[in-house]
Amino acid sequence: MTPAKKLLSYSYYPGCSLHASAKEYDESTRGLFKALGIGLKEVPDWLCCGATPAHNVDELLSLSLCAKNLSLAEGVEGDLAVACAACFSRLKVTQHHLADNETKRKQVEYAIAGAVNLQKPVKHLLEILAKDFGLDRLTEAVQKPLSGLKVACYYGCLLTRPPEVPELDCVEAPTIMERVIGAVGAETVRWSHRMECCGANFTLSRPGVVLKLSGSILDSAKAAGADCLMVACPLCHGNLDIRQKEIEEATGERFGMPVFYMTQLLALAVGVAPGKLGFDSMIVNPLPLLKEKGLV
Amino acid sequence: MKHSTMRLSTETMNLDFVKKVEALSGSSVRRCFQCGKCSAGCPMRSFMEHPPNRIVRFLQLGQYERVLAGRSIWYCASCETCTTRCPNKVDLAAIMDALRKCSWDAKGPSKESYVQLANRLFIDNIRTYGRQYEMRLAAVFNVKSGQFLKDLMLGPKLITRGKLKVFHQKNRNMAEIEQIFKRIEEMRKKGEAP
Structure with missing residues (x-):
């Protein structure tokens, strides 16, 4: 028996597809996390990350949409769990870019009328399962x-x-x-x-x-x-x-x-x-x- | 073998445009030494009239109109393989974003209209609904591109499986989302943002 581990709990950004064409990804994510005893709380009123079309032609819009989502995520406790690879990438890229570019950060802060949250760890489900939860515990749960x-x-x-x-x-x-x-x-x-x-x-x-x-x-x-x-x-x-x-x-x-x-x-x-x-x-x-x- | 002479000068090189792309992308254009690794790994290479390394070369030589007018920049999938593999740290994926922005802001000198239309509708959806509304995206794309029958057989399959939602998702913060778009437009009008 392994000693009792601390309870894991995350804020959750599903992304547009998981509420529509990829609903089985959302359902199975919730089912999996529940079965493993990992908390998952959806960020209220999250918006589209802009995905590829936004950054393809309008970087400032892409960064602003993601920054708005990161700021909404601050209202929910726990690191931000992301399922979609594209949303994950955009949110991480935004944190990365804004951390070392003050000009862009100021523009984004003006656009979203608020501070940019660069602190919240954004994690893909794979990372949560492999690193935070742990592969041994995953095997035990089988x-x-x-x-x-x-x-x-x-x-x-x-x-x-x-x-x-x-x-x-x-x-x-x-x-x-x-x-x-x-x-x-x-x-x-x-x-x-x-x-x-x-x-x-x-x-x-x-x-x-x-x-x-x-x-x-x-x-x-x-x-x-x-x-x-x-x-x-x-x-x-x-x-x-x-x-x-x-x-x-x-x-x-x-x-x-x-x-x-x-x-x-x-x-x-x-x-x-x-x-x-x-x-x-x-x-x-x-x-x-x-x-x-x-x-x- | 016959050699032709190419004369380069700072005048013919249109350094202003190169500097603009470098500022937008945060990446150097001039660092590229034409090893061709980006093109070797590019999954979209066969769809482009000019491979990625040649696009950078055109920029270095000041022939940016050829780049903006062509289809190649719109056939980049943003997979980031080029950026990952560049041995001299040229962020080609970011340069592609910058070039598309230049083409887009110039009201699209490129003939590649389908990709631009899809991008426009995708962004419009965010402004109108806050989230993607896939049904509308596909339907409006078909109407505006004149391909009324495109993917018609897929629609019913996706609807019966619950994958294509007839109604859009609802955000309560639509006013805040509209503000983001407005404030960006305002910054641009004042020349405070690219």
């Missing part, structure tokens, strides 16, 4: 080990890049996803496209880009013998899951590769009822795979 499930961990672009900003793990060869899902018994495959871009927000403007880039990712995961992909970003999920059938039609290759949010698999392993994990929201039906592996 009720249904994911043994036999071969997972391709897909990081995408923004969990680790740019260097010196997210500080989640090694910028070119991270292992945090493999370590976290490995702690609940899954097998992880070695593959080539863990950090290649999925086509991101071109899904709206130029979907052809997504078909090509996400197609290569699915191809690489399949070649490595993976049963499924695991992601931590709603946009990556949308491109790999929602557009998978289109990719199959375009390439003539059949993937049938379920794409899970990391929290769906982790919550399943620690005993959260499968009915609460939004498996029915996924376009590529994961139930045949989970049944085959004896997980549902």
